[in-house]
Structures are given as structure tokens and as C-alpha cells.
Amino acid sequence: MTMQLSCPSPILQHETVQMAHGAGGRLSQELTARVFMPHLGNPVLDQLDDQARFEAEPGRIAFTTDTYVVSPIFFPGGNIGELAVNGTVNDLAVGGAAPRYLSAGFVLEEGLPLVDLERIVASMAEAAHKAGVLIVCGDTKVVQKGQCDRIFINTSGVGFIPPGRDVSCRNLRPGDAVLLSGTIGDHGMAVMTTREGLSFQSTIASDSAALNGLIAEVLQVAPNVHAMRDPTRGGVAATLNELATSSSVGIELDEAAIPVREEVRGAAELLGIDPLTVANEGKVLIVVPAADAEAALATMRAHEHGREAAIIGKVTEEHPGMVVMRTPFGSRRIVEMPLGEQLPRIC
Amino acid sequence: MTMQLSCPSPILQHETVQMAHGAGGRLSQELTARVFMPHLGNPVLDQLDDQARFEAEPGRIAFTTDTYVVSPIFFPGGNIGELAVNGTVNDLAVGGAAPRYLSAGFVLEEGLPLVDLERIVASMAEAAHKAGVLIVCGDTKVVQKGQCDRIFINTSGVGFIPPGRDVSCRNLRPGDAVLLSGTIGDHGMAVMTTREGLSFQSTIASDSAALNGLIAEVLQVAPNVHAMRDPTRGGVAATLNELATSSSVGIELDEAAIPVREEVRGAAELLGIDPLTVANEGKVLIVVPAADAEAALATMRAHEHGREAAIIGKVTEEHPGMVVMRTPFGSRRIVEMPLGEQLPRIC
Numbered sequence: 001m002t003m004q005l006s007c008p009s010p011i012l013q014h015e016t017v018q019m020a021h022g023a024g025g026r027l028s029q030e031l032t033a034r035v036f037m038p039h040l041g042n043p044v045l046d047q048l049d050d051q052a053r054f055e056a057e058p059g060r061i062a063f064t065t066d067t068y069v070v071s072p073i074f075f076p077g078g079n080i081g082e083l084a085v086n087g088t089v090n091d092l093a094v095g096g097a098a099p100r101y102l103s104a105g106f107v108l109e110e111g112l113p114l115v116d117l118e119r120i121v122a123s124m125a126e127a128a129h130k131a132g133v134l135i136v137c138g139d140t141k142v143v144q145k146g147q148c149d150r151i152f153i154n155t156s157g158v159g160f161i162p163p164g165r166d167v168s169c170r171n172l173r174p175g176d177a178v179l180l181s182g183t184i185g186d187h188g189m190a191v192m193t194t195r196e197g198l199s200f201q202s203t204i205a206s207d208s209a210a211l212n213g214l215i216a217e218v219l220q221v222a223p224n225v226h227a228m229r230d231p232t233r234g235g236v237a238a239t240l241n242e243l244a245t246s247s248s249v250g251i252e253l254d255e256a257a258i259p260v261r262e263e264v265r266g267a268a269e270l271l272g273i274d275p276l277t278v279a280n281e282g283k284v285l286i287v288v289p290a291a292d293a294e295a296a297l298a299t300m301r302a303h304e305h306g307r308e309a310a311i312i313g314k315v316t317e318e319h320p321g322m323v324v325m326r327t328p329f330g331s332r333r334i335v336e337m338p339l340g341e342q343l344p345r346i347c
Numbered sequence: 348m349t350m351q352l353s354c355p356s357p358i359l360q361h362e363t364v365q366m367a368h369g370a371g372g373r374l375s376q377e378l379t380a381r382v383f384m385p386h387l388g389n390p391v392l393d394q395l396d397d398q399a400r401f402e403a404e405p406g407r408i409a410f411t412t413d414t415y416v417v418s419p420i421f422f423p424g425g426n427i428g429e430l431a432v433n434g435t436v437n438d439l440a441v442g443g444a445a446p447r448y449l450s451a452g453f454v455l456e457e458g459l460p461l462v463d464l465e466r467i468v469a470s471m472a473e474a475a476h477k478a479g480v481l482i483v484c485g486d487t488k489v490v491q492k493g494q495c496d497r498i499f500i501n502t503s504g505v506g507f508i509p510p511g512r513d514v515s516c517r518n519l520r521p522g523d524a525v526l527l528s529g530t531i532g533d534h535g536m537a538v539m540t541t542r543e544g545l546s547f548q549s550t551i552a553s554d555s556a557a558l559n560g561l562i563a564e565v566l567q568v569a570p571n572v573h574a575m576r577d578p579t580r581g582g583v584a585a586t587l588n589e590l591a592t593s594s595s596v597g598i599e600l601d602e603a604a605i606p607v608r609e610e611v612r613g614a615a616e617l618l619g620i621d622p623l624t625v626a627n628e629g630k631v632l633i634v635v636p637a638a639d640a641e642a643a644l645a646t647m648r649a650h651e652h653g654r655e656a657a658i659i660g661k662v663t664e665e666h667p668g669m670v671v672m673r674t675p676f677g678s679r680r681i682v683e684m685p686l687g688e689q690l691p692r693i694c
């Protein structure tokens with residue numbers, strides 16, 4: 001083996017993220033060239049101007065942002081990278097928008113192994129490809145060891161809402177049906193059981209997935225969808241409370257109809273957490289006029305991300321702003337807005 | 348004084364950021380209602396849907412992102428909040444776009460005083476107002492004490508590039524004039540001297556400012572601007588090297604023409620740093636055909652953010668990809684792309 005001594009590429013000397021990788025000089029360029037561009041590159045990003053440029057599509061623009069700080073960064077069923085892509089795609093899709101362009105802003109802790117970073121970036125690229133979006137601009141900052149926890153990723157997203165579509169958290173009407181695309185709590189419990197070292201629960205995997213495909217199909221058969229939301233932090237409990245408040249209506253749930261995996265129910269019980277308050281990253285709540293419920297449900301069930309979809313409740317005129325659940329034993333309990341203390345850094 | 352004991356608002360019990368403020372439940376809502384909305388509220392943000400919605404304007408869309416991790420978060424001349432607004436506004440403006448909509452993604456460290464957060468948010472609102480942009484969507488995550496350094500802010504931005512405008516780092520042509528809107532190194536040296544406790548240098552203030560107003564005026568008198576960039580991390584040295592490389596041209600600088608404040612020069616010398624490599628947050632490099640140089644310069648000088656603007660060099664056919672500087676003594680030296688080790692967490 002001969003050693004290459006002349007004009008060495010500085011980055012090749014590093015297996016981990018260095019402060020200089022975030023300083024805007026040669027090492028920044030090399031990190032972009034070696035780790036980011038090979039995975040994320042596309043004709044828009046490749047321009048590397050200070051801003052990405054693209055054509056508008058007909059309709060209004062939808063714009064959203066989320067920062068991901070999940071711990072651990074790798075968990076059963078996914079990692080922080082694909083989560084960051086899917087989550088932002090979903091926040092666009094639930095507005096009835098077609099998600100198109102994403103930004104990616106990285107905060108890296110000095111010392112992060114470049115193999116970990118590359119694995120994360122590769123899965124972002126794969127998730128973007130699956131969802132049919134392009135990552136078109138980025139930013140890379142590095143902070144000293146101990147000043148962030150490994151990696152935080154912000155993704156913002158731009159999409160287009162076709163003319164005439166109006167999906168909003170203020171659109172719920174008494175009589176509407178509330179549909180859920182599948183089991184609840186999988187993502188949050190996958191992260192929590194990994195973090196707490198509850199390895200016997202290792203069969204729980206995150207549900208992280210982009211739902212724009214499923215949602216587009218539902219909008220085909222039920223173009224009058226009133227509202228959609230992805231029940232992330234705070235879970236189904238928080239999301240339905242927000243919908244009820246925003247639309248000044250009540251929501252009545254049928255506990256028996258809400259799909260929960262056995263392992264998730266078990267882990268949640270062990271940790272003293274109500275699965276209704278646990279974050280999902282590949283589920284959507286869809287509120288449609290009752291007449292469209294069966295068609296929407298059938299479409300969801302026919303989709304790979306909606307196999308276990310269910311009609312879980314309905315919108316009522318009574319108890320505006322409140323979510324009430326009918327238990328299998330015939331009693332009723334209020335589903336409260338969670339306070340929010342039990343599940344830190346879940347996404 | 349009577350104590351209010353019934354139905355206390357949980358957040359009123361806290362003077363600092365709690366983990367639950369980031370968990371998507373009631374405390375998240377209250378942080379938004381108490382700290383974010385009063386300052387940032389506007390008709391688009393107020394909808395609080397999962398995505399902001401707005402109409403497209405004619406032309407192409409420009410989209411950019413930056414995360415801000417500057418330390419310290421308060422420094423002479425500004426703080427991390429206004430920096431986050433101005434920086435992203437500038438990355439849109441240098442593409443010839445009119446900046447319109449911003450997102451704001453916060454990562455907060457548990458224990459951050461709410462008064463500090465509020466001060467930062469208030470100055471974001473003020474900066475957005477000055478720049479004529481709306482903050483239309485946001486996200487708030489909280490991590491445990493010790494897992495981030497007080498506060499990181501991502502802002503992404505959307506603007507519109509009028510039909511026919513083409514400003515790009517690949518457009519430099521031999522003969523073009525290189526203009527700079529003012530003194531270099533102010534931001535970086537304000538942060539560094541604060542951080543290093545060089546208080547006798549305390550007259551140095553950050554130049555953080557939104558430049559879309561100045562740039563719009565220049566485009567009026569010199570619509571054929573070839574390229575613009577804000578020389579942030581890596582300073583003028585990095586930015587000009589990138590422009591030279593992207594356009595396969597040389598750049599020749601006149602050292603005597605580059606404005607540097609005496610205090611900045613002194614502090615830079617003390618710290619062993621070349622001011623050319625120091626970050627600016629309210630400066631722009633504009634490359635125009637020679638025929639437009641004087642008109643552009645006069646317009647810049649007439650603007651509050653361009654009083655000390657100067658023509659600092661020209662584009663050459665010789666030495667493509669290289670930046671060369673003529674010193675006041677008649678010698679020439681290469682201005683290299685900085686490696687990037689000297690100025691961590693400057694923005």
C-alpha cells in the first residue's frame with residue numbers, strides 16, 4: 001500500500017463530522033460533494049445557488065416546516081432522515097396539496113460518524129423518491145460536541161393545492177364520519193421501547209410513511225373531504241381535540257373501532273401511556289361527509305398504507321370542542337387534550 | 348392581592364421552557380398562544396392548519412433554507428432571531444426573487460428562560476415586518492437540558508422571481524464589475540469578540556439586515572445583474588471563489604477598494620483571522636456588466652444599507668476559477684477558498 005501524500009483531500013482524513021464541515025469553506029464543500037449530493041442530487045438542487053428555483057403549478061401554494069429531534073436517531077422501522085421527509089410530505093398532503101419540493105437543514109454534532117450521517121441521508125433520498133418529491137435546497141451547520149444531540153434535521157416543504165379544493169381543520173360538520181388509516185401508537189411506542197431498552201417489545205416498528213399517494217386516491221373517490229390531519233405529537237387525542245375546537249363541533253369515538261396492535265397496547269400499559277396520545281408518523285385522520293365514508297374507507301383499505309383503516313367515530317353537534325369516547329362496555333369518557341409530558345423527542 | 352387558584356393556566360407556572368412545551372399537547376398550544384402568536388400572528392399563520400396556504404405570484408418560485416446556531420444568541424447589533432429572518436430573506440433576494448413567506452422551526456433547550464425566547468421572537472417579528480415578509484408556519488421542539496445549546500432556529504423562505512429575470516452564480520462574464528454593498532467582517536467579528544470576551548472591541552456591531560429593498564432598487568437601474576450572493580460563512584473569500592468556479596472565470600480584486608472598519612481590522616488581526624474570510628449578514632456582492640457598474644453603485648450608496656458600497660474588482664478571462672488580489676503595494680496574491688476552521692457557530 002502506498003500512501004498518498006500530495007494534495008490530500010482534507011475530508012478523507014476524517015471519519016467523523018468536524019467543526020470545519022459547518023464553516024462554509026472547503027470542508028463544507030467537500031461534505032456536500034461527498035455525502036449530500038451523491039444521494040440527494042437532482043437537477044434543481046445541483047444548481048447550488050443560494051435558493052432553489054422551480055415553476056409554480058396551478059392552484060394555491062402550500063408551505064410547511066418541521067424540525068426532527070427524535071432520539072434515538074435509528075429506531076425499528078426507520079430513522080430520523082426518512083421521518084423528516086415523510087413527516088413534511090404528510091403535512092402538505094393533509095392540506096389537499098400535492099407535495100413537490102423539500103428543503104433539508106442539518107444541525108450536526110461534532111464527532112458524528114460520517115457513516116451514520118450517510119445512512120440517514122441515503123434514507124432521506126429513498127423516502128423522497130418514494131414520495132415523489134425533490135429535495136431542492138439545504139443547509140449544514142455543525143456545533144461542538146455536547147451542544148446538540150447527534151443530529152437535528154429541519155425539512156420544509158412546498159406543494160400545490162389544486163383550484164377548488166378546500167380541506168381545513170375548520171370544516172368539520174355534524175354528521176361527518178371520522179376515518180383513521182390504520183393502527184395507532186406504532187411510531188411512538190417503537191421509539192419509546194427502544195429508548196427504554198424494552199427489547200422484548202422489539203416487534204414494534206415505526207409506521208413512518210408518506211401518505212400523499214393514499215390521500216390522492218381518497219380525494220378521487222371523495223373529493224369533498226372536509227378535513228385531514230396526521231396525528232403526530234399528542235396522537236389521535238390531540239389531533240381530534242384540535243379539530244373539534246377549530247370547527248366548534250363535538251367528536252364521538254367508538255373505542256372498539258380504533259385499531260391498536262397488541263404489542264403497542266402492552267407496551268403502552270407498561271409505560272402508563274394512553275395509546276390515543278402516542279405519536280404516529282404514517283397515519284392520517286380523514287373527516288368526510290357520511291355519504292362518502294364507505295367509498296373513502298374502501299379506497300384506504302385497498303392501499304398499502306391503509307390496510308387496517310377504520311371508521312372510528314362521527315362529528316356531533318353536541319359538546320362542541322370536546323371529544324367523547326364510547327367504550328365497549330357502553331360507558332362514555334372524555335378524551336382530553338394531553339398535557340404533553342410523557343413522550344419527549346418522539347419525532 | 349388575591350391568588351387565582353381555580354383552573355390555572357399551566358404555562359403561568361413556568362418561567363422557562365419545559366419538555367412538555369414540545370410535546371404537542373396543551374402546553375405546546377399555550378406556548379404558541381402566549382409567546383409565538385402575539386408576535387408572529389398574521390392572517391396566514393393564524394389558520395394554524397398543518398400547512399400555510401397562499402396564492403402564487405407571477406414568475407418562478409424561489410425556495411431556500413438556513414438553520415441558525417449562532418453563539419452567543421444575543422450579540423452587539425442583533426440576536427439569533429432577527430439573523431434568522433434577515434439571512435433567509437437575503438438568500439431569496441440574491442436570486443432576484445421578491446421574498447414573501449417564511450417558516451420558523453425552533454429547537455429549544457429545556458430551561459431556556461421564556462423572556463429570552465420572547466425577546467428573540469419579538470425581534471423576528473420586527474425583522475419580518477421591516478423586510479415585508481410574513482412568517483406563515485412554524486414548529487416547536489424541545490430537547491432536554493444539555494442536548495442543544497439554548498436555541499436553534501431554522502427559517503425557510505419562499506419568494507417569486509419575476510418572468511425574464513436570470514441571476515445566477517453561473518452568469519459571470521469577463522469584464523463584469525464586482526460590487527460590494529459595504530464593510531466586511533462586521534457580523535463575524537461582533538460575534539467573535541463577544542464570545543472571546545474582547546470587550547474593548549465592543550464597538551463592533553453585527554451588520555445583520557434584510558437586503559431585499561436595496562437589491563430591488565439596484566435591479567431597477569441595472570436589470571441585467573449577472574449574479575448576486577450574500578457573503579455569509581466563509582466571507583467574501585469563499586463567495587467569490589464559488590462564483591469564479593461556477594462561472595469558470597477569474598476574479599481580480601483591488602485590496603484598497605474593499606471597505607473594512609478599523610475596529611474589525613484590529614480584532615481580526617488580534618485573532619489571526621483574514622477579514623475576507625469572515626461572515627457578513629447584511630452585505631451583498633453584486634456582479635454587473637461594466638456599463639451598469641456606476642449606476643448600480645450610485646443606487647447602492649443612496650440606500651441606508653449601501654452607504655459604503657464600492658466597486659471592489661472585476662471578472663477576468665485569465666485564471667478561471669481563481670480569485671486574485673492586487674495589494675496597495677502593487678503585488679498580487681491568491682485569495683484562497685478558506686478551509687473553514689476558525690469561525691464556528693457564527694450564524
Ligand SMILES: Nc1ncnc2c1ncn2[C@@H]1O[C@H](COP(=O)(O)OP(=O)(O)OP(=O)(O)O)[C@@H](O)[C@H]1O
Nearest residue numbers: 024036048049050106137138139140413438579580
Ligand atoms: N446538507 C445539504 N444538502 C444538500 N444541499 C445542501 C446542503 N447544505 C447546503 N446545500 C446547498 O449548498 C449550497 C450552499 O449552501 P450554503 O448554506 O453554504 O449557502 P448559504 O445559505 O447562502 O450560506 P449560509 O448558510 O452561510 O447563509 C446551497 O445551494 C444549498 O442548497
Ligand SMILES: Nc1ncnc2c1ncn2[C@@H]1O[C@H](COP(=O)(O)OP(=O)(O)OP(=O)(O)O)[C@@H](O)[C@H]1O
Nearest residue numbers: 066091232233371383395396397453484485486487
Ligand atoms: N413556533 C411557532 N411559531 C408559529 N407557529 C407555530 C410555531 N410552532 C407551531 N406553529 C404552528 O402551529 C400549528 C401546529 O404546529 P405543529 O408542529 O403542532 O403541527 P404538525 O407539524 O402538524 O405536528 P408535528 O410537529 O407533531 O408533526 C401549525 O399551524 C404551525 O404552523
Ligand SMILES: [Mg+2]
Nearest residue numbers: 066087091232
Ligand atoms: Mg408535522
Ligand SMILES: [Mg+2]
Nearest residue numbers: 138139412413
Ligand atoms: Mg445555508
Ligand SMILES: [Mg+2]
Nearest residue numbers: 091230232397
Ligand atoms: Mg401534522
Ligand SMILES: [Mg+2]
Nearest residue numbers: 413434438579
Ligand atoms: Mg444563507
Ligand SMILES: [Mg+2]
Nearest residue numbers: 065066485486
Ligand atoms: Mg410541526
Ligand SMILES: [Mg+2]
Nearest residue numbers: 050438577579
Ligand atoms: Mg447565501
